[in-house]
Amino acid sequence: MKKLLALGMLALAGLALAQPKVFKGTEPGRAGGAYRVTAISDPRTWNPFVARETSSTDIIGLFLPTLSGYSPYTQAPEGNLARSWEVRNNGLTVIFRLREGARWSDGQAIDADDVIFSATVHADQRVNSNSRSQFILDGQPIVWTKVDQFTVRADFPKPYAPALIQGWYIVPEHIFGPAYRAGVQQLQALWNLDTPPAQVVSGGPFKLDSYVKGERVVLVRNPTYWGVDDRNSPVAYLERYTVQIVPDLNAQLARFLAGEADTFSAANADQVAQVLERIRGNRLRAEIFPNVDVTLGTNFIVFNWNSKDPFKENLFRQVKFRRAMAHLMDKKSMIEVALGGLGQPQWSPISIPNKAFFTDDVAKFEFNPQRALQLLAELGFRTKNRDGWLVNAQGKVLEFNLVTNQGNNVRERIAQIFRDEARKVGVKVEYRPIDFNELVRQLTTPAADGTREFDAILIGLTGGIEPAFSRNVWELNGTLHAWNLGTGGKNPAKVESFEVLIDTLMKRGATTLDQAQRRQIYVQFQKVVAENLPLIYTVAPAYNPARLTRLGGMFPKEQINSITGQAPYIETIFAKE
Amino acid sequence: MFGYVVRRLLQLIPTFFGATLLAFLVIQLAPGDFVTRLELDPTQDRESIANLRQQLGLDQPLPVQYAKWLSGILQGYLGLSLSYKTDVWNVIGQRILNSMVLVVLATLMIYLVAIPVGVYSAIRKYTWPDRTFTVLAFLGLAIPNFFFGLIMLFLAVWLSDLTDMRILPIGGMTNEFLHLGNMTRAAQILFPPALLGTLVFAGLFWWRVQRKQAATFGIWVGLVLFGMSALLMLWPLLQGPGLPERLPYTESPLWARITNVLWHAFPVVIVVGTSGLAGLMRVMRGQMLDVLSQDYIRTARAKGLSERVVIYKHALRNAVIPFIAGIGGLLPGLIGGAGLVEVTMAWPGITPALLEAISAIDVYVIMGLITITTVLLMIGNVVSDLLLAWVDPRIRYS
Numbered sequence: 001m002k003k004l005l006a007l008g009m010l011a012l013a014g015l016a017l018a019q020p021k022v023f024k025g026t027e028p029g030r031a032g033g034a035y036r037v038t039a040i041s042d043p044r045t046w047n048p049f050v051a052r053e054t055s056s057t058d059i060i061g062l063f064l065p066t067l068s069g070y071s072p073y074t075q076a077p078e079g080n081l082a083r084s085w086e087v088r089n090n091g092l093t094v095i096f097r098l099r100e101g102a103r104w105s106d107g108q109a110i111d112a113d114d115v116i117f118s119a120t121v122h123a124d125q126r127v128n129s130n131s132r133s134q135f136i137l138d139g140q141p142i143v144w145t146k147v148d149q150f151t152v153r154a155d156f157p158k159p160y161a162p163a164l165i166q167g168w169y170i171v172p173e174h175i176f177g178p179a180y181r182a183g184v185q186q187l188q189a190l191w192n193l194d195t196p197p198a199q200v201v202s203g204g205p206f207k208l209d210s211y212v213k214g215e216r217v218v219l220v221r222n223p224t225y226w227g228v229d230d231r232n233s234p235v236a237y238l239e240r241y242t243v244q245i246v247p248d249l250n251a252q253l254a255r256f257l258a259g260e261a262d263t264f265s266a267a268n269a270d271q272v273a274q275v276l277e278r279i280r281g282n283r284l285r286a287e288i289f290p291n292v293d294v295t296l297g298t299n300f301i302v303f304n305w306n307s308k309d310p311f312k313e314n315l316f317r318q319v320k321f322r323r324a325m326a327h328l329m330d331k332k333s334m335i336e337v338a339l340g341g342l343g344q345p346q347w348s349p350i351s352i353p354n355k356a357f358f359t360d361d362v363a364k365f366e367f368n369p370q371r372a373l374q375l376l377a378e379l380g381f382r383t384k385n386r387d388g389w390l391v392n393a394q395g396k397v398l399e400f401n402l403v404t405n406q407g408n409n410v411r412e413r414i415a416q417i418f419r420d421e422a423r424k425v426g427v428k429v430e431y432r433p434i435d436f437n438e439l440v441r442q443l444t445t446p447a448a449d450g451t452r453e454f455d456a457i458l459i460g461l462t463g464g465i466e467p468a469f470s471r472n473v474w475e476l477n478g479t480l481h482a483w484n485l486g487t488g489g490k491n492p493a494k495v496e497s498f499e500v501l502i503d504t505l506m507k508r509g510a511t512t513l514d515q516a517q518r519r520q521i522y523v524q525f526q527k528v529v530a531e532n533l534p535l536i537y538t539v540a541p542a543y544n545p546a547r548l549t550r551l552g553g554m555f556p557k558e559q560i561n562s563i564t565g566q567a568p569y570i571e572t573i574f575a576k577e
Numbered sequence: 578m579f580g581y582v583v584r585r586l587l588q589l590i591p592t593f594f595g596a597t598l599l600a601f602l603v604i605q606l607a608p609g610d611f612v613t614r615l616e617l618d619p620t621q622d623r624e625s626i627a628n629l630r631q632q633l634g635l636d637q638p639l640p641v642q643y644a645k646w647l648s649g650i651l652q653g654y655l656g657l658s659l660s661y662k663t664d665v666w667n668v669i670g671q672r673i674l675n676s677m678v679l680v681v682l683a684t685l686m687i688y689l690v691a692i693p694v695g696v697y698s699a700i701r702k703y704t705w706p707d708r709t710f711t712v713l714a715f716l717g718l719a720i721p722n723f724f725f726g727l728i729m730l731f732l733a734v735w736l737s738d739l740t741d742m743r744i745l746p747i748g749g750m751t752n753e754f755l756h757l758g759n760m761t762r763a764a765q766i767l768f769p770p771a772l773l774g775t776l777v778f779a780g781l782f783w784w785r786v787q788r789k790q791a792a793t794f795g796i797w798v799g800l801v802l803f804g805m806s807a808l809l810m811l812w813p814l815l816q817g818p819g820l821p822e823r824l825p826y827t828e829s830p831l832w833a834r835i836t837n838v839l840w841h842a843f844p845v846v847i848v849v850g851t852s853g854l855a856g857l858m859r860v861m862r863g864q865m866l867d868v869l870s871q872d873y874i875r876t877a878r879a880k881g882l883s884e885r886v887v888i889y890k891h892a893l894r895n896a897v898i899p900f901i902a903g904i905g906g907l908l909p910g911l912i913g914g915a916g917l918v919e920v921t922m923a924w925p926g927i928t929p930a931l932l933e934a935i936s937a938i939d940v941y942v943i944m945g946l947i948t949i950t951t952v953l954l955m956i957g958n959v960v961s962d963l964l965l966a967w968v969d970p971r972i973r974y975s
Contacts, residue, residue: 192663214925437609470619
């Protein structure tokens with residue numbers, strides 16, 4: 001009898017969690033406690049096929065699993081729902097093995113059917129999921145098939161470097177399947193904000209508990225989660241996860257200063273000073289790490305190589321001209337004035353926090369107006385006219401318009417600093433902030449003859465860890481090949497040789513599987529871009545995280561980075577008191 | 578009169594079409610649409626962007642889009658929000674109600690304070706109290722609401738430092754957890770004075786009725802305020818001791834939720850009400866001064882009427898006519914929200930939702946709000962005109 005009982009217990013335990021994921025925290029934690037963060041706007045939906053903004057996906061990611069992601073410690077691929085994988089066929093096939101025993105919060109098993117179903121829906125053109133691009137490689141589909149109940153297989157049309165990063169959300173087939181078969185509209189209507197939270201099934205560390213519009217989203221621990229810590233205790237440790245919606249940054253700061261939010265990211269030196277003052281006055285038990293890293297986003301100036309004006313087109317295509325413009329960027333002042341002293345200069349396209357690929361060993365055309373003048377003289381702009389502007393032998397004034405999007409204070413100040421320096425040496429820069437949508441139109445929509453109407457734009461793109469995901473910017477026929485854009489998905493009409501080199505490097509980078517070789521490729525890519533400056537990078541804003549000391553399981557200062565944040569996993573954060 | 582009302586109502590129809598068409602055109606003629614934002618995302622390709630545009634119907638010609646929207650409106654359907662993928666009413670309904678809490682309380686505060694103070698200032702013009710009110714009014718008009726909101730937040734943080742108690746809320750409309758224990762203890766302390774106040778004012782009321790006099794404005798206000806507080810405190814007194822010390826907001830009893838919302842609304846209402854209060858006070862003072870210089874007031878005084886009767890019966894009733902006409906104008910204001918204060922003080926009202934919708938160009942959310950506001954504005958105008966005819970015998974419509 002005893003033996004039978006023990007066997008039964010074993011079987012039950014095995015049933016509960018056969019192959020959990022072990023989350024390695026920074027220190028031993030304990031269960032219980034609440035975690036409170038602030039968000040700038042409401043989520044729009046709980047449905048991962050509809051979600052398009054981080055305000056939704058940040059919360060969806062707490063209750064829906066993905067196959068794999070990045071390790072917070074090494075930035076290498078790490079399994080989530082996928083327990084292990086096997087690369088076959090020279091990288092054309094990847095077999096993912098799922099964690100047996102993983103369950104949705106309603107008791108159903110999470111298995112290959114859920115994964116294949118989710119992949120099918122994400123890839124469906126009619127659904128238009130935000131993750132759709134992860135299922136297409138150069139116009140050809142990536143095929144997902146079920147091998148058995150806990151094994152799935154992905155077949156790629158060509159070897160694909162980020163094949164192991166499968167970060168799309170997996171949904172319960174038993175809930176989404178019937179709706180999908182009834183039609184796309186039914187699928188999209190599922191799990192909207194008016195769905196009772198109890199009906200939103202979880203396969204992640206937390207489970208939706210309540211949502212008060214415009215106020216807060218509350219999640220509670222999901223007891224059926226497939227994760228444990230390194231002592232085999234179940235995670236997440238936290239009992240409650242609250243997202244308070246506070247649309248104003250100053251009001252967010254006030255919440256943190258009053259101890260009502262556990263973490264905060266200071267946007268500028270002034271906010272850092274306020275937090276520091278309060279900590280020093282012993283009125284807030286917290287830590288702040290100013291300038292510990294920079295954010296992933298980039299700001300750059302791009303010149304239009306498809307200008308209607310042949311003089312400008314020719315000018316903007318001269319690498320000497322672009323280098324002269326780079327020499328006119330006073331990045332020190334930009335950091336001081338636009339970023340409040342917190343930030344770093346950027347010279348090449350891969351974001352500084354992206355340690356796996358970033359290199360600092362690139363050509364740097366530092367602030368040097370004399371050198372800029374020299375380069376412009378080599379292009380023929382040797383004399384100044386009566387108004388003090390540089391002119392060439394034909395009397396043509398060196399002038400162009402610069403625009404950036406209205407309301408972005410950082411960009412507006414960077415643009416003003418650049419304009420002032422350029423005007424000092426006689427380059428007639430007319431700066432004007434314009435509406436964001438108008439700017440996007442000018443940048444991405446060429447006229448029928450392939451020309452675009454702007455001269456220069458200061459803009460930024462959201463960065464990521466995986467350089468292959470920015471192929472639309474760097475490949476010749478990309479939609480965001482911003483300096484020299486082709487029409488109708490074709491290559492631009494006139495292409496410089498370095499652009500072809502970048503295109504080749506990007507294509508090779510995306511299809512090379514060996515990590516060391518990939519780094520080589522992207523290092524060369526950064527060098528080519530920094531040398532030729534199709535985009536002239538400016539400065540990167542600092543990441544200034546702060547947190548209350550009541551939190552445990554957080555990164556020490558040296559390990560904090562803007563990619564992962566202040567803690568390796570949400571699962572291993574805990575409340576010390 | 579009946580013919581007039583029918584005519585006015587019929588005129589609303591073309592006005593409605595004109596106003597909504599204009600609004601639709603203005604939104605659509607601005608550069609970009611809901612999908613434009615995605616074009617700067619390096620992971621999106623041309624095909625899915627074109628697809629999305631087609632799916633949302635944004636690639637159709639403007640007249641078609643307007644006609645589709647209109648046919649929905651005529652069936653009482655405000656349309657589908659592009660970013661929430663749900664009925665527009667689900668997006669804005671709750672938020673309009675949240676804003677109404679502020680607007681109703683602020684309006685009450687404005688009228689209850691501005692009219693008496695305005696009258697007082699007019700009767701005692703150029704005295705010290707009048708000058709003080711004037712200076713305060715100009716201050717109130719001069720300070721921008723959103724800035725006052727930020728000052729209020731920092732005042733709240735400062736107060737909680739000073740006293741080690743959360744005296745004022747730090748933004749928001751509700752707390753995640755309600756301290757029922759604290760509320761009960763507070764009610765136990767505050768109930769006796771509230772009851773005493775109610776009794777005193779009820780006594781005054783009764784005393785005046787006995788002497789065949791109408792109760793004064795002050796007695797009414799005192800009775801209502803003390804009476805309401807005492808009533809609201811009855812529940813924690815009765816239920817409170819049996820409840821746990823702390824409960825999540827969603828599981829708390831109604832009285833606790835109302836108290837919590839009122840507590841959060843208090844500083845916001847002060848911020849929202851200040852400028853309106855200051856303005857109305859000045860207008861009331863001017864109106865009153867105007868009326869007091871009229872011949873019939875001199876006549877009334879010459880007849881030997883008491884100053885009270887002259888001021889409240891003869892002067893005030895004529896001086897408030899413009900305010901009554903303004904009541905219709907409050908109607909659209911009720912759902913229009915309290916403005917940027919809602920953003921700075923994290924009140925989940927309609928303003929933050931509208932700003933989000935505008936920046937995302939979520940066309941139908943914007944149109945939904947404009948439609949409701951337009952309809953209420955039109956109805957409000959009709960109501961104002963009718964009210965005016967009712968209170969002012971000099972005005973007749975035919």
